[in-house]
Structures are given as C-alpha cells and as structure tokens.
Amino acid sequence: MNNDSSSRIVLRLKEWISAAAPGAKLPSTRHLVAEYQASPVTVQKALRTLTSQGLVESRPGVGTFVRAFRTARPADYGWQTAALGALQAPRLTNTAAMRSASNDVIAFHSGYPSRELLPERLVRAALTRVARSEASLSRPPVAGLPELQSWFAHELSTSTPVGVTPPQPSDVVVLPGSQSGLSSIFRGLVGHGQPLLVESPSYWGALLAASQAGVRVVPVPSGADGPEPGQLARAFEETGARMFYAQPNFANPTGAQWSAQRGEEVLEVVRSYGAFLVEDDWAHDFGITSASMPIAAKDDSGHVLYIRSLTKSVSPSIRVAAVIARGPARERVLTAQAAESMYVSGLLQAAALDVVTQPGWQTHLRGVSAQLQSRRDLLVTSLQRDIPQAHLANLPKGGLNLWLRLPDGTDVERLARDCEAAGVLIAGGGEWFPAEPEAPYMRLNYAGPNPGAFPEGIRIIGGLLSRQRQS
Known part of the structure; x- marks a missing residue:
C-alpha cells in the first residue's frame, strides 16, 4: 500500500481523535485494516505517524489510546533578562547564504557548492x-x-x-x-x-x-x-x-x-x-x-x-x-x-x-574549475540579456560568486521576497558590509544546483526588478 493510503488513514483518524475523549482507546489494528481496506503494514505506519505527532500513545499488549493533554503553565524566563543584561552582539540571524532550499527552487543564494561539485567518491x-x-x-x-x-x-x-x-x-x-x-x-x-x-x-x-x-x-x-x-x-x-x-x-x-x-x-x-x-x-x-x-x-x-x-x-x-x-x-x-x-x-x-x-584529488579540482567557468559564463550571459541594468564591476577569476550593483533606489529586501515567492532565492548585499552599503547590491552564487535553470532564474529576477522600478 502506498504513502497516499497511509496519509488518508492518518487524516481520518485525526478526525476521530478530535472528537474522542482523552484516554479513549482506538479501534484495533484488525478493525482498521477492514475499515480502510489497507494492509496491516500501512495501518501500523499511520499509527506510528500519529504517535510521532504526539496524538496517541501505544501501550504494548493493551492497545493504542488518545493521548491525554494537560494545559501546561507557560514557562517564565523573565529572570534571565536581568541576569544576561543588554545584548552585546547581534543575534545570529538566518543569513541568506546559510538557508536551506528545496529542490523546486532556483538557488543563487548559498555560499556552498552543490553536491555535483564535491569529490563524493x-x-x-x-x-x-x-x-x-x-x-x-x-x-x-x-x-x-x-x-x-x-x-x-x-x-x-x-x-x-x-x-x-x-x-x-x-x-x-x-x-x-x-x-x-x-x-x-x-x-x-x-x-x-x-x-x-x-x-x-x-x-x-x-x-x-x-x-x-x-x-x-x-x-x-x-x-x-x-x-x-x-x-x-x-x-x-x-x-x-x-x-x-x-x-x-x-x-x-x-x-x-x-x-x-x-x-x-x-x-x-x-x-x-x-x-x-x-x-x-x-x-x-x-x-x-x-x-x-x-x-x-x-x-x-x-x-x-x-x-x-x-x-x-x-x-x-x-x-x-x-x-x-x-x-x-x-x-x-x-x-x-x-x-x-x-x-x-x-x-x-x-x-x-x-x-x-x-x-584523484587534483583531477577532481581540474574538473571543478571547468564546471565553475561554464556556470559563471552562463550566468553572465543571462545577466547581460535579461538584467542589463545590473552592473558587474569584476568578472571573477575564481570563487563561487558574482557581485552585482543594482540600480539606485532598488529595494533589495523587497526584491528578495518577491524572488522567493516566484521560486528563486537570492542574497541581498547588505550582509557583507561592516557599515551601511553605499548602494544596493546582490550576490549570486553560480555553484548551486541545476545550472540549467540559471537562465530562467535570471529572467525572473529581471522581470521583478523591472516591475519594482516601474511601480
């Protein structure tokens, strides 16, 4: 039985649990198998999911029961305010370069090379x-x-x-x-x-x-x-x-x-x-x-x-x-x-x-160099075509990134949010300045996954940047 069947059972049992009293016993596995026309393995998988979510608890030899929840008193950490004093250093925020990305986005933000550029073997x-x-x-x-x-x-x-x-x-x-x-x-x-x-x-x-x-x-x-x-x-x-x-x-x-x-x-x-x-x-x-x-x-x-x-x-x-x-x-x-x-x-x-x-290490590095050059040049060509207003002052001879100055007045934070909503992740340039940036910047990493999607990603960024300038 596939994952869809297990998920369907989980949803139906959640409805049952929401109407049941704390401590109520769930129907037996045999009963659930018959009711949902599923295999015992699928039913057990659904029960494990509910257990991991804290909705039920299993008692070996007895059965599975709706977990009894108690209203907990909120923890009070107020005393730490006086003990710690004023913040002496900035919090470690979720910097763009360290964010994880799902496989369905075009990722220009990361500071790390993608897996295919690593010596996996x-x-x-x-x-x-x-x-x-x-x-x-x-x-x-x-x-x-x-x-x-x-x-x-x-x-x-x-x-x-x-x-x-x-x-x-x-x-x-x-x-x-x-x-x-x-x-x-x-x-x-x-x-x-x-x-x-x-x-x-x-x-x-x-x-x-x-x-x-x-x-x-x-x-x-x-x-x-x-x-x-x-x-x-x-x-x-x-x-x-x-x-x-x-x-x-x-x-x-x-x-x-x-x-x-x-x-x-x-x-x-x-x-x-x-x-x-x-x-x-x-x-x-x-x-x-x-x-x-x-x-x-x-x-x-x-x-x-x-x-x-x-x-x-x-x-x-x-x-x-x-x-x-x-x-x-x-x-x-x-x-x-x-x-x-x-x-x-x-x-x-x-x-x-x-x-x-x-x-094989030196052989691997030579291969990485060739791949980086191909990715870098693909990104530059796409930028010249779709974001000509972005200024690239330096074509890097190595490394993983392009550093672009955007048109004056660009709201980089808004651009990053709009790009993310469109399935593209970028890194605004503000994080790399010890003081206020003198202009809006964007860093694009050309070592990310799926370089074939780079042109589409640049087209999306260019469209959103043009739309922002027109608004």
Missing part, C-alpha cells in the same frame, strides 16, 4: 577507510594531526619564493572550520573593544565573528583590485588598529583578486605599523582562470596569519581548516582555540587528509 572512500583506523577511537593532538599539519604547511610552501623561509608543520593549528578560527584570532589577538580593520564589503561570517568577540570593526573600502594602500595606512594611523582582515584571492562576495603588486603594497603597510594581516584563502581550491596567490607565502616574519579551509572543497560535513601563524601569535590562537573546542575530531582530520592526498 573520494569522500565516501576516505570515510570508510578512516572508520576502520585508529583515528576513529583516539584523541588527536590539540594542534592537529602531524600529517595534516605537514600537508597544510607544504601547500603554502609551494608558493614561497626564494629567500623566504617556508612555514613549518609546527606553525599550523588545525581548526574545526575557518569560522571557528576567525573567532579564536579575534578573541586572542585583538581583544574586546579594540579596533579591527576589515575590507568593505567583506565576508559576513568574519563580521559576525568579530562582533561576537566584541572587537570594534573599522571598514576599509575595497574594490576589484583590493584596498588602496594609502587608505589602509590612514585607517591604521587613525584607529591604532593592529590587525587587518582581508581576502586577497577570489573575495567573498566581490570575487576580487589582488595583483601581486597590490599584495606586496598591503603587506608593506601592515609591516610598517607593526600589525597583522589575517589572510582568508577560503577559495584556494576554486580558481577558474587564475590560481590563488597567497600573500603569506612572501612573509616569514609573522605578520600574516593565513587561514585555509577544506570545508567547501571537500565536503560541508568535513569541517576542517587550518591557520598558519608564527611566533607568540600562534600560541595565542592555539590557546583561544583549545578553550573553545579542545581539539578537532581526529576522524574528520584523517578523512580530510585522505581525500586531499589521493591521486
């Missing part, structure tokens, strides 16, 4: 192997598995120029995702109430981590070529800040990649003020027409804290990242991280290491 094989290993039962070192530390250090050292001392495995701290690492860095190295320079726009998760750590965010304008060194120096001078958070490669949300010269200029500014650069290389594995060029590879004096995550490129279920830091800064990050999570699951570390050291 490598991940499944790795988890199977690791489950049989010692990693599934043992506690790893606080700083991470030595083999994984070595891998992260080696990955950065391949970009290290002659004359610069490459990072060592002992410089690496493995993290349960880059978000956790940002929180540890801001708590351990900036401190409550102290200034932190941040590109504007910038990754919303970094802004949230900074806010939760109680640091004072200072925006530094950043465009397709990154921040202007003179403006960055002025911000250091005026605020007394000792840290700058940035994404030099395929920035989220803008897709910007700094030139080698701009990276050297920014590093020189940071050094001249005795400060730190937190380099978030989140999209290292998502180059399209350019490879990531870490600034950290050119610094061996401890000014750059380099974060690289495997969460998006390996699997969202394997939250593993690392920070490479040198000197006392590394010890402070490790202390802050250990206070928060003690250590990262050895099972996940071993699985991540297994995936990225397989021969």
Whole structure:
C-alpha cells in the first residue's frame, strides 16, 4: 500500500481523535485494516505517524489510546533578562547564504557548492577507510594531526619564493572550520573593544565573528583590485588598529583578486605599523582562470596569519581548516582555540587528509574549475540579456560568486521576497558590509544546483526588478 493510503488513514483518524475523549482507546489494528481496506503494514505506519505527532500513545499488549493533554503553565524566563543584561552582539540571524532550499527552487543564494561539485567518491572512500583506523577511537593532538599539519604547511610552501623561509608543520593549528578560527584570532589577538580593520564589503561570517568577540570593526573600502594602500595606512594611523582582515584571492562576495603588486603594497603597510594581516584563502581550491596567490607565502616574519579551509572543497560535513601563524601569535590562537573546542575530531582530520592526498584529488579540482567557468559564463550571459541594468564591476577569476550593483533606489529586501515567492532565492548585499552599503547590491552564487535553470532564474529576477522600478 502506498504513502497516499497511509496519509488518508492518518487524516481520518485525526478526525476521530478530535472528537474522542482523552484516554479513549482506538479501534484495533484488525478493525482498521477492514475499515480502510489497507494492509496491516500501512495501518501500523499511520499509527506510528500519529504517535510521532504526539496524538496517541501505544501501550504494548493493551492497545493504542488518545493521548491525554494537560494545559501546561507557560514557562517564565523573565529572570534571565536581568541576569544576561543588554545584548552585546547581534543575534545570529538566518543569513541568506546559510538557508536551506528545496529542490523546486532556483538557488543563487548559498555560499556552498552543490553536491555535483564535491569529490563524493573520494569522500565516501576516505570515510570508510578512516572508520576502520585508529583515528576513529583516539584523541588527536590539540594542534592537529602531524600529517595534516605537514600537508597544510607544504601547500603554502609551494608558493614561497626564494629567500623566504617556508612555514613549518609546527606553525599550523588545525581548526574545526575557518569560522571557528576567525573567532579564536579575534578573541586572542585583538581583544574586546579594540579596533579591527576589515575590507568593505567583506565576508559576513568574519563580521559576525568579530562582533561576537566584541572587537570594534573599522571598514576599509575595497574594490576589484583590493584596498588602496594609502587608505589602509590612514585607517591604521587613525584607529591604532593592529590587525587587518582581508581576502586577497577570489573575495567573498566581490570575487576580487589582488595583483601581486597590490599584495606586496598591503603587506608593506601592515609591516610598517607593526600589525597583522589575517589572510582568508577560503577559495584556494576554486580558481577558474587564475590560481590563488597567497600573500603569506612572501612573509616569514609573522605578520600574516593565513587561514585555509577544506570545508567547501571537500565536503560541508568535513569541517576542517587550518591557520598558519608564527611566533607568540600562534600560541595565542592555539590557546583561544583549545578553550573553545579542545581539539578537532581526529576522524574528520584523517578523512580530510585522505581525500586531499589521493591521486584523484587534483583531477577532481581540474574538473571543478571547468564546471565553475561554464556556470559563471552562463550566468553572465543571462545577466547581460535579461538584467542589463545590473552592473558587474569584476568578472571573477575564481570563487563561487558574482557581485552585482543594482540600480539606485532598488529595494533589495523587497526584491528578495518577491524572488522567493516566484521560486528563486537570492542574497541581498547588505550582509557583507561592516557599515551601511553605499548602494544596493546582490550576490549570486553560480555553484548551486541545476545550472540549467540559471537562465530562467535570471529572467525572473529581471522581470521583478523591472516591475519594482516601474511601480
């Protein structure tokens, strides 16, 4: 008997239950089978559904009964208002980038690549192997598995120029995702109430981590070529800040990649003020027409804290990242991280290491690069045709997103609501600014599922945007 029959029985029994007294006994299974002309399996499935919904309760050997409900006194949590005091940091809202989406919508909002862009075969094989290993039962070192530390250090050292001392495995701290690492860095190295320079726009998760750590965010304008060194120096001078958070490669949300010269200029500014650069290389594995060029590879004096995550490129279920830091800064990050999570699951570390050291890993990345380019170009072509009034200042050479400036006066929140009602999910640009946006923006992710639906999604957005401008 199919699910429709079970659902029909559930609906009919709900009507019976609504008219019955609490504690009333339901008809026997044999009676229900005869009444609804259903199989015993279907009837039992319906009864399990009612039980899970809290409408009935089963008493083995006796029967099934209407559950007796008692009117509960509402819980009073008012005492917590005085105990907690005023809110010191913004609530974690349901940011557009983290929303789940059903299969029947066109999703441009997510910050994660779709399943077909993940190394599914490598991940499944790795988890199977690791489950049989010692990693599934043992506690790893606080700083991470030595083999994984070595891998992260080696990955950065391949970009290290002659004359610069490459990072060592002992410089690496493995993290349960880059978000956790940002929180540890801001708590351990900036401190409550102290200034932190941040590109504007910038990754919303970094802004949230900074806010939760109680640091004072200072925006530094950043465009397709990154921040202007003179403006960055002025911000250091005026605020007394000792840290700058940035994404030099395929920035989220803008897709910007700094030139080698701009990276050297920014590093020189940071050094001249005795400060730190937190380099978030989140999209290292998502180059399209350019490879990531870490600034950290050119610094061996401890000014750059380099974060690289495997969460998006390996699997969202394997939250593993690392920070490479040198000197006392590394010890402070490790202390802050250990206070928060003690250590990262050895099972996940071993699985991540297994995936990225397989021969098929590089082959997979080459395939992802080609797919991202195809998706990006399809989205750009659709935008040019159906939303020509949206301005794309930068065609990203890597990453997952397009950053679009919309016509002045666009109500982005209204546009997002109208799009969702029409079956399209977008992310408004306001979440990525440390202060008020200077114009309306929209971020579109081209790594989402069903790229064949991208043109239709853009057509819908364009129609709703035109309708809004005419109203």
